[in-house]
Amino acid sequence: YxxxxxxxxxxxxxxxxxxxxxxxxxxxxxxxxxxxxxxxxxxxxxxxxxxxxxxxxxxxxxxxxxxxxxxxxxxxxxxxxxxxxxxxxxxxSSVRNLGVLFDTNLSFESHVSSICKTAFFHLKNISKLRHMLSMTNAEQLVHAFMTSRLDYCNALLGGCSARLLNRLQLVQNAAARVLTRTRKYDHISPVLSTLHWLPIKHRIDFKILLLTYKALNGLAPQYLSELLMHYSPSRLLRSQNSGQLIIPRISKSTEGGRSFSYLAPKLWNNLPSIVREADTLCQFKSRLKTHLFALAYT
Known part of the structure; x- marks a missing residue:
């Protein structure tokens, strides 16, 4: 129609x-x-x-x-x-587009503020019920009301300032404390590791790399696939069959460095070959999470 x-x-x-x-x-x-x-x-x-x-x-x-x-x-x-x-x-000054707040500078300041405000509201309600819930049920609530918001369209936040990502990380840290009943001043990294939660920055990298794998294997929209080009050296080199991508030149890291056409090849080329060469999407996701988990906590 x-x-x-x-x-x-x-x-x-x-x-x-x-x-x-x-x-x-x-x-x-x-x-x-x-x-x-x-x-x-x-x-x-x-x-x-x-x-x-x-x-x-x-x-x-x-x-x-x-x-x-x-x-x-x-x-x-x-x-x-x-x-x-x-x-x-x-x-x-800002417009909501499929649940994401776009601003004129594409800084996503408004979007991150909205996520933090909503997430802390739900976390406050969950904390009031935490003593009546089992660990399994409490974790389901956290994923339904908070993790889903942190992960929604988070590939757009690739290359954003560390200050913005830290605000989202504070939300995830607070959720982990409420869920595990960890005290305020206890170190949070061991808790996140025990829960098998990737930190915010690595969750963003995971989403971008997942889109990259799909784009290279015909599982993503064509306009994303067209942004990626395989690396082909002008002469015979051992790297010619490594599955790497061409990283385009950019003039400004604050703008061009956040684009999918730049960030996706850069992250992809840094992956171990065993991750890039995964035969299926399920296998790729498993190997990728294992790799990012090792980077985050070892």
Whole structure:
């Protein structure tokens, strides 16, 4: 039913992603190319007309605009507003996209703050019930209400500042203390090791490497697979069959260093060959967790 929507968007030369009834349109432009916003406005007008003809509603209250760009005055000079059903929609400082808060700098500050706030709220409630729960049941609650939030879309946090990751690590540490009834000032690493919980940074690496394995084996979307290229030396070397990937050059580690096209090959090449050469996804996950667990606690 939604297939014609893609044809309408492509006709205007606008890029897009669709997930169920959630559609994101995006264009790339320079500060002096504001005329390209007209293309986006016309595309949205066509989408609204098509939806009206097909008895669908384009919800103006759930339509957001977000402008990404470097931290310069040029982005502030980009002014674009969309009029939809008599409502003027202006660019927001942050927008929720499939449960993740994106901000204009892609710092994920708002997203991490939201995770911490929600996780500590649930942990407080679990701590009140902890004395009535068995270890197994308490751990199920922690995974359902906290670990699931820490792991959700955490590949986006690859390359983020240590300060942000430490905030999430404090959440995991607090959950481990409540679950095992560990005192506040006791060292937490042995507790996490006993629970077989990977620390936050290694959980992020695990997710990125899992996506990398899937992309290399035809189990991921094509647009991810296209970002990875196998390393082929110009002359015969022992490394030519090692399964390594090409790491692209980047100009800024704070921006390009966080991209999947850079971070995935970098992490992949650092894996032992026995992990990279796993025959199945299940085998890869098992070997990868064992490898990361050894890095974290030995």
């Amino acid at each position: 939604m297939l014609p929507l893609g044809e309408i968007i492509r006709k205007h030369g606008v890029s897009f992603h669709c997930y169920a009834d959630d559609t994101q349109l995006y264009i790339s432009l320079r500060p002096d190319e504001t005329y390209k916003f007209t293309k986006l406005t016309e595309c949205i007008a066509d989408i609204k007309n098509w939806m009206t003809r097909n008895f669908l509603l384009l919800n103006s209250e759930k339509t957001d605009i977000l402008i990404f760009g470097p931290k310069t005055s040029s982005r502030k000079n980009l002014e674009y507003s969309l009029t939809l059903d008599g409502c003027s929609i202006k660019p927001s």
